[in-house]
Amino acid sequence: MGVTIKDVAKAANVAPSTVSRVLADSSRISADTKKRVRRAMKELGYHPNVNARSLANRSTQAFGIVMKSSADKALQNPFFPEVLRGISSIAHQLDYSLYISTGETEDEVLESVQRMVYGNRVDGILLLYSMVNDRVMNFLFERKFPFIVIGKPCEHMDSITHVDNDNVTASKEITNRLIDLGHERIAFIGGDEDLVVTVDRKRGYQLALQESGMLLLEEYSVHTEFLKSGGREAVHELFNLPDPPTGLVIVDDLMSIGVVTMLEELGKQVPRDVSIVSFNNIHMSEIARPSLTTVDIHIYELGRQAAKCLIEKMQDESVPTKRIIVPYNIKDRQSTQAREETLL
Incomplete structure (x- = not known):
């Protein structure tokens, strides 16, 4: 029989509900308790049932990443692998899956995003770019779907959480x-x-x-x-x-x-x-x-901060809009x- 939440709770000397909150990265749980619970998970070899959690929370436990151009072209630029590395570090830590959406044309990118949203494939979307009169950003904003931008939004800057440099x-x-x-x-x-x-x-x-x-x-x-x-x-x-x-x-x-x-x-x-x-x-x-x-x-940090903001937004849509400026040198x-x- 596999290791259960109760086994982890017993090993960490906490209640099973506390283990569940740690899995959800609840801000109500202290950093020390989270560390203790995660250590117990690792020592016991506990792996959460993502599908069961998703059904219980009505969550896909995934978010989409959108690049402006095709993956073949975008990934030629080292910016994208590095920002994805920062995003993945947070996604892995909090047990989220990633969907990468690209397209050869603006229409293809928009259609891909619409499939993710209408098909309930993701809980939120992270845009790796900001463009003037962007149909994707307008679509997400009008639908009030959780999304974050790496860059500065051209419109609705005070209403869209974004991570950028000056x-x-x-x-x-x-x-x-x-x-x-x-x-x-x-x-x-x-x-x-x-x-x-x-x-x-x-x-x-x-x-x-x-x-x-x-x-x-x-x-x-x-x-x-x-x-x-x-x-x-x-x-x-x-x-x-x-x-x-x-x-x-x-x-x-x-x-x-x-x-x-x-x-x-x-x-x-x-x-x-x-x-x-x-x-x-x-x-x-x-x-x-x-x-x-x-x-x-600091490309990696841009990715980390953006992923943290998006997951926070997906878990609680009432979180205030943020503008995070990553320092440069x-x-x-x-x-x-x-x-x-x-x-x-």
Whole structure:
């Protein structure tokens, strides 16, 4: 006969109801008691019957994760595996299953989300992006279905719980790194202009230039995909200009690596000819040659915080709306140098 809740309760010297509350991660149970109960579960080899709990609670004990693009394309960018690692750490700890929803088109993504909601397959949904006029977000908001956003909602910001960085301030600070190094022709390479993260990071870049008295030149702003190939395409556009930039603010490290590769093909070296600053601090940014000066947005923590907020929302829909800002820090590495040095 298998180990039961009563066996765990006896081993932990608590009531069976306390064990049930620990399984639900109830805030009414102290951290010490939770630790004691979970230790007893591990020692006894107790595994909760998820199906029985789901029926009793009318819960699927699962939540959906939605990416903007297909899994094949999205998972090329290390941001997504890392944020999924943070999400999974909380889901595993609290015994939740994950459904990942993707699609080649906006219609496909919306249909996938609707199937999850209408089919009662999940108790909540976590969006790994925030987009202007997003049909998925509008659908979930109108249905009052529990959902959380990693990023800043374009609309209803005070009514939607979201986990984000201060991307405007971070972008302004990283752009000032180049300005302080003497660069005057600084370009911006962003992702999809419908993505709020691109809008915010471009805004920070613009503020830095404006406050330093520099001109904002439209031809110095290029938008492409958050992929290595996107960075390569941006180089073609910027370095065919009569006065190409000497500094680049790039919204994603993977794009930056593509930029470095393409610049080398054009006979330009980073940072000798062009200085680069970037975002995300993926693993490759540290081992790239040259290593990238980048904003560490703490991707894993974004995932952890978002999963915690969503599970809390699924367990109690009356929980107030939250805005969680995960701190960032800048990693100064080898992809920048003073403009005076590049002229020697």
